Amino acid sequence: MGQFTKRYAPFLFGIAGLMSCLVDGNDAPSTDPPPPNREPLAGCAAACHGNDVSNAPPKSLSGVTETTAVGVGAHATHLSKASTWHAPILCADCHVVPSEVNSPGHMDGDGKAEVKFSIRAASTWNGTTCASECHGSTAVGGSAPTPTWTKVDGTQVTCGSCHGKPPPAPHPDDQDCAKCHPTMENGNTSFRDPLSHVNGVVDVDNSVGAGCSSCHGSATSSAPPKDLAGNTANTSPRVGAHAKHQGPSDWHREIACSSCHLVPITDAELRHRDGDNIAEVKFDTLNPAGVYTRTTLTCSNNYCHSNGRGNTGTVVWNVPGAKECTSCHPTSGTGMSGRHRLHIQGEDMTCNECHGAVINAQQKIIDAKLHINGVHEIKMANGTFDATARTCANTGCHGTERW
Template sequence: MRSSIVALGLLAGCFPGFDDVEYRTPPPFSDPQAGCAIGCHGSDTSNAPPVSLSGAIDTTHVGIGAHQQHLDPASTWHRPVACADCHAVPTDIASPGHMDDADGKAEITFGAIAGAGATWNGVSCTVSCHGDSTTGGTKTQPTWTQVDGTQSTCGSCHGLPPPAPHPAGTNCASCHPTMEEGSMTFRDAASHINGVVDVSGGATGGCTSCHGSANAAPPKDLDGNTDRTAPGVGAHQIHLQPSTWHRTITCSNCHVVPTSTDAPGHRDGDNVAELPFDALNPAGVYSPATTTCSTLYCHGNGRDNIGSISWLAPGPLACGSCHSTNGTGMSGRHRRHIAEEGIRCSQCHSTVIDANMGIIAPNLHVNGVHEVKLTTGTYNPATRGCSGLGGGCHGPQTW
């Protein structure tokens, strides 16, 4: 008689056609299958098994395990897992995959979020939800029947932070807008373990979330360094801040500016910045080992791309740091004019520099153009010739 009553109760729970009041209302944490979670898999007061099909109620029983921890809609750190993420949810009691195994054990049919290689061995799962061997977590194969919280702490599924090439910073909100700034608290728990890597430039938005504030590039690098002797900080501000002596350098002059977080050239290497340089520096090379840039136009002599400088060198640089001040090694007849005739830079580059060697138009300095504007006479860049000089300098000459 008892078995018949139980059977009727289960049927009432799984099929709306039965009128057993005890089993008619689905529990708030269940899938929307009319009554199924109540009749066999739970009650009105808790999600998933408070009682397994064999009558067990302890979480150490595999039929109970971590069901409630997964399905709880009030979780503060992950989206509620649905029954369909791990099981085939039947349309009726005889649906394939429901209870057609001879051993009476639940069939595990993982959904897409668990990953293509997801497995269950009767004790633990290997699923993307809990990370894998590449993510640096300490509990990437958690025991199903262990629900003491030790397998769900931050760092269980992925490292804090994950290993390279993930940035080494520890402020998750810098890149993940679903996190609270400077803490391990989620702004939106439903966005965690949802199959989507939520990266949109950080909680404050934009590239500056990872690469510094609006104060031109790193006051802080991805490792949290603020000292300019750290390669991730270096001379970024000296280059990118408005200058009184050179044009403002942009990120794209040295780096590929990505259109998205995963764009090629952004973070697809060994966690060391990639520097392809721009058209002004076609042969430019940066050596991480020596923190030195070489074969550059920018720090060259104006004639050849031979500039070389330490990325950690202090600034601003003095006149003569890149090209000589007496014309030695420079193009054409610089040396003769400057060293022998005493001609000032301002007499030929009047739109760029004044008589006291002060740069008056920073945007015209180190811009890839020879800005020649004579105080007297004209210069023809096509023939590289001067004419109409007056003042007894010389007649028409080729530079």
């Protein structure tokens, strides 16, 4: 949190900076904090560089707006206000920001801006490319770790440009980033917490790590039991079904803390212990409509329990008991999509005949990571299913039919 505050200080104190920029610089108190870097500042921007949304080029000092000019380059892509995938980037990350027009070093006569990295001090700029800590390295599997500043076509910020997906060994060879990195959403295509990505800290769910289980949890997990009051029984509301959800399973994908909570990386994180000793439950994208109601101890509108079409997705957190296949799936096929009922009841077909990647002829789950993962896997002995057109073709059972 400290680093966050430090990064934003220039922004928070920016209005004062703006005033100093607009008045005669010589009269401004020398202790003024630097001006903000991303607001449309009349005094700083319009006159020499920038535009009405940012002080940064475009336009450059020579009035150029093309990103192929070194004075313009990738300013706009770095400084776009809200990013869905990375922490904000400030002028101060790459320049010493002058507190006023006449600050020493600002207009030093060479007609060029000095690039000086602050937060990522080990980064370098050679006039064409950056070797920066933000853009990863080949050691972590990045394919474009030294991006060209004037090449603004998106090819240097694809997933894999800065680090592998995932990075090479010794990093675990596991595609399910969200399981270990609470920054990522379930499905691993979007960021649950963009502020924590490319912020200089590798966020790893260390919920089994030292220190996490001193207040809640056990030697094997920081999830209750024990809860904050020392309860261990799974009928206790604050312990509930934690243990049932934990760890590898032979029938469903692994469920991370981040499926149900925003996971703190350190105990000291502000959103972690907010003073009421009540855990915040926030489901990930697999359960966009999911709600936990503390008064009734129920999870409802839950995808996991189940848009397998067995019930309304409501389940009680602290009522233990095995969750049979039938608690989430109607074996008759009734209530499920398309022609389930027709095939199961009318043709005596079994689940594996269409879902062969997930389940075998003995009706045992054979690939747990594909089950309750948000994707409907179709694999038949013959033929294909087109999920968009919702049709089956070349099945050997019948011609092309709509599901």
